[in-house]
Amino acid sequence: MSKFEQQLNQQLHDLAKEKAPQRDLWRGIELGIEHQHDTGTVPQNRHRRLAAVAASVALVVSLSWYGIQQTSVPATDHPTGQALVKALSNQHEQQKQALLVQYTDAPAMTENWEAQLAELDEAASAIKAALKEDPNNGALLRMLQQVHQQQITLIERVHAPQWQQI
Structure with missing residues (x-):
């Protein structure tokens, strides 16, 4: 045993077996x-x-x-494929026409909003053409919904911008 180990053992032996705390814990x-x-x-x-x-x-x-x-719920209750695309398009067209009628007398805040609306219509048509090839493609359906929402948002912002609303 080395000298260090002997000293360590001696110090351990010299320690008290019990140590009382300095105060009541x-x-x-x-x-x-x-x-x-x-x-x-x-x-x-x-x-x-x-x-x-x-x-x-x-x-x-x-x-x-x-x-x-x-x-x-039977699968026939949920439109799929082209029936879903047609239902989404019809619903969007009704909503878009209702907004255009609502804002007929409201002045437009920009000049080229109708051109932007036409571009979004072209994008929707391209997505619908792609959906004819792959009618159950979820990504294309979401893209179509986004384009429809962009059209609605465009009509609302052009005729009733946020800064005019209370």
Whole structure:
């Protein structure tokens, strides 16, 4: 055994077997427990756990309900392919015409808004042509919806800009 190890063993042997704290620690522990109950830390953690469990249960229930609804509704009730494209286009055209009628007497804030509207119409036509080749393409359907929304937004902003609204 080396000299260092011998010294270490001797120092360990010389240490007292029990060491008493310099002051009474129970009072501090008791105050800590009381403070924890007074501030509501323990119940708050319990509420958080309960809220997390409730949110998890709600998520499972809603996903289950959605799954049941999807399996119980016949596929013929949901338009797909060209029928969906036609339904989206008809709905958009009605909404667009209603806005144009609503803003007939309102002055336009820009000169070239009709040209922009025509460009968006051309984009929608190109997307519809692509959808004829791949009618169930989700990305193309989303693009068509975005173009339709851009047209609605253009009409609204040209005739009733945000700075004019209260």
